[in-house]
Amino acid sequence: MHWNVSHIVAVHSCKGGVGKSTVAAGLALSLKNNGHSVGICDLDIYGPNIASILGLSNSYVLWKRVHFAESGIEYDTHGGQDANAFSIGSAATSGGKASCCSDVCDDIGFTPDETATTCLMEPKEAHGIKVMSFSFIKSERELGYAAYRGPIIDQIASELVLKTDWGRLDYLILDLPPGTGDVIITLMEDVNISSLVAVTTPHELSINDLFKGINLFQDYGVPIVCLVENMSYFVCDGCDKLHHLFGSIDIDLTLKSLGISDHVCLPIIPSGVDFVQSFYSNTDVRTKFLEIATLVTNCMNTNRSQFSSIKR
Template identity: 35%
Template structure:
């Protein structure tokens, strides 16, 4: 099936961060990957596509910011607030945070288009779209109307979550959107006294699912209390710019993996003249490596 997709003006790569089930840490992943990419030297924007339950403004520390609005050629335009060097756009910045957002499907799609296409992103290397959980109207609107570089799916290792991951991959296949890979969140936690890894939700569940489904496994993120606490307070771990910190390291590695996967995919398409399944690729000496070297000096 073919769709009439258009590019988001001013963006080079547009990636959706998805989860087929709520509560798996998708938004936390979106925020920290966005900051990791920024600290690695890329220009980054972040869209909160959860129209009725926006959380990105709080996580990015812009919940008290205002969106600049103006008209250009008879059309409303938005100037997104920026924090930590990342531009952010969300319905949570337009509607007061304590006000309910109850809208029907057609209006949700209208708001999504406005957030993406009426926002002045200027020039971005990456635009990350934090999707609502599940597969609904928002997913169909974005995958059918927006030129996407690919989708990243976040899951926990639990069987019930992985069942929904399979459904999500089926949806992306139906709309011809490449899945860059799967991320396992809350993989394990380390005991304070013994420093041993405990896999409380099962071990390697997402990695096995990725292999079975023929998509890349992009890595695992441990269950670290500081990740949730800091992100909820608007100071995400990746903000610190230290790729060696336990709470930040997985996000820098994930960001580099995403970047390397897209680079390899683009080289493959250029060389062969056709697309194909995007696979995981070895990491070269990269911006992440150079960032670590600078921190060590």
């Protein structure tokens, strides 16, 4: 196979807008700072944000045609930034079938007897982290939004994970979309998700939806690393007190109900503040994300997978 990923960590919440992408980015930075090789895949096709959070432009990714050999991948060519950028056809122009490299490579599909050649997307890199996102994919019609039905979104998300040249990674972090729909179900069928970091806010509606998402992952046998309570508090500059602007939750009861033992609270990061800059300059923020990264690493050491990251 074209990649060697030791652990796949999902970051998820059933409720949108709780800061999943922020948590995924902070976790990736912390794991990288701890000496691990890390990749992150933004799978929120309708609203990808990882590129903005990590300070990447939305220019198109490159493609490469590769040959599979006994010794590994043999690279033939690298696509140009403009002419050979990955593109995705609309349902109308591609017969209802979407493929991330439909315009540049015919033999994209991975089959059990595949031995010759295929096309892979080349991830971008930010702060030493490999990054893939739908915001890097060229649209034939350049609508400015992703107007695709479920089956196509499902395929796009699968290809962003499976058709990217991740190379050798200790951790691949999946920034999942909200809900419990096609994308999440398909990914759990395609890859072995090593663990889940569940994200919520203190709001009652977010907590209610949290149970739905965690139940799905538990039904698939995915270990839950911890519950991250994002936007839990705000530290006043003048008095250094913690203010819980969105209320608080009965965390002991919630953790017991979910069957989770670990819980990390993240502060509110003011709007307009560069996230990466805040990560490195704010000791509280950096310490909290380090705590999450440590829990992830400990979980992986305890539940080492005995099988490949890819199921098919």
